[in-house]
Amino acid sequence: MKLYQVDLPNDHPGVSDPVYLQRRAAIAMTSANQTDSAEPPEITYTRVEDDVWRTVAAALSDLHEDFAIAEYRLGATALRLPRDRVPQLAWVSDRLQQLTGWQVRAVPGLVPTREFYGALADKTFLSTQYVRHPSVPFYTPEPDIIHELIGHVNSLASPRLAALYEAAGNASRRATTDEELERFSRVFWFTLEFGVAMERGEARTYGAGLLSSFGEIQVFRRATLRPFDAETMAVSDYDITQFQEMLFAAASFPEAEGLLLAFFDSFCRS
Numbered sequence: 001m002k003l004y005q006v007d008l009p010n011d012h013p014g015v016s017d018p019v020y021l022q023r024r025a026a027i028a029m030t031s032a033n034q035t036d037s038a039e040p041p042e043i044t045y046t047r048v049e050d051d052v053w054r055t056v057a058a059a060l061s062d063l064h065e066d067f068a069i070a071e072y073r074l075g076a077t078a079l080r081l082p083r084d085r086v087p088q089l090a091w092v093s094d095r096l097q098q099l100t101g102w103q104v105r106a107v108p109g110l111v112p113t114r115e116f117y118g119a120l121a122d123k124t125f126l127s128t129q130y131v132r133h134p135s136v137p138f139y140t141p142e143p144d145i146i147h148e149l150i151g152h153v154n155s156l157a158s159p160r161l162a163a164l165y166e167a168a169g170n171a172s173r174r175a176t177t178d179e180e181l182e183r184f185s186r187v188f189w190f191t192l193e194f195g196v197a198m199e200r201g202e203a204r205t206y207g208a209g210l211l212s213s214f215g216e217i218q219v220f221r222r223a224t225l226r227p228f229d230a231e232t233m234a235v236s237d238y239d240i241t242q243f244q245e246m247l248f249a250a251a252s253f254p255e256a257e258g259l260l261l262a263f264f265d266s267f268c269r270s
Contacts, residue, residue: 006024028108030043040093043086045131053086069197071253078099079099080095100159101162106127113185114181117184120166123166127145129145131146139215171184189233196210197250203221223245225248225249227250228259
């Protein structure tokens with residue numbers, strides 16, 4: 001059996017908590033020892049972990065009414081993630097298959113960039129299974145199951161948003177150099193992670209990074225909102241450790257959808 005060691009940065013809320021570190025390692029090892037073809041392994045979540053999920057899921061659901069685009073909310077309504085406990089990835093994957101033909105596969109932690117993006121082309125989302133540290137339920141310095149499911153997988157329950165993810169995966173596979181992959185990653189960041197579109201006269205988001213962030217989703221309208229321009233996104237810098245000071249806003253979600261599909265379709269084809 002493969003053993004797994006979790007190394008957290010010094011500023012991580014759980015870095016000095018031996019119980020949390022042991023728990024993270026156990027969950028990571030369970031995910032790492034599955035086969036690629038197997039459904040995600042079951043995790044018996046603790047009361048504390050369920051409490052964190054319940055707290056964050058309820059708070060974000062309320063915020064999504066004011067700040068998320070309608071298409072995302074349609075996906076979330078269709079998927080019906082439980083509010084009272086951490087969902088099992090196997091159940092989520094089965095439900096997603098029924099809705100859009102996508103599946104979820106468990107991974108122990110961050111995976112190489114090319115692997116994560118490439119899996120999207122196969123309608124597969126690679127998700128962690130651990131829960132953030134309970135001392136700071138509304139913050140995580142790394143993707144956890146709350147970010148993965150509430151941010152990304154709710155979107156994948158919408159056929160229109162799922163099509164954007166699949167197009168992104170196909171585009172990423174055409175990036176043959178690190179420079180090309182970096183250009184792609186920046187566009188992904190400013191759209192499917194932090195994308196903004198005007199809707200009913202207000203800036204709303206379709207990006208997983210904002211949709212899963214209790215703090216940033218409430219203040220992203222204060223950022224400098226530039227017009228949607230994928231070529232500018234591809235050369236623009238961002239800081240993952242801070243709230244974004246500059247974002248790109250389309251005039252509507254259909255505009256963002258069309259422009260983004262066009263960019264992904266043409267990426268690295270010449």
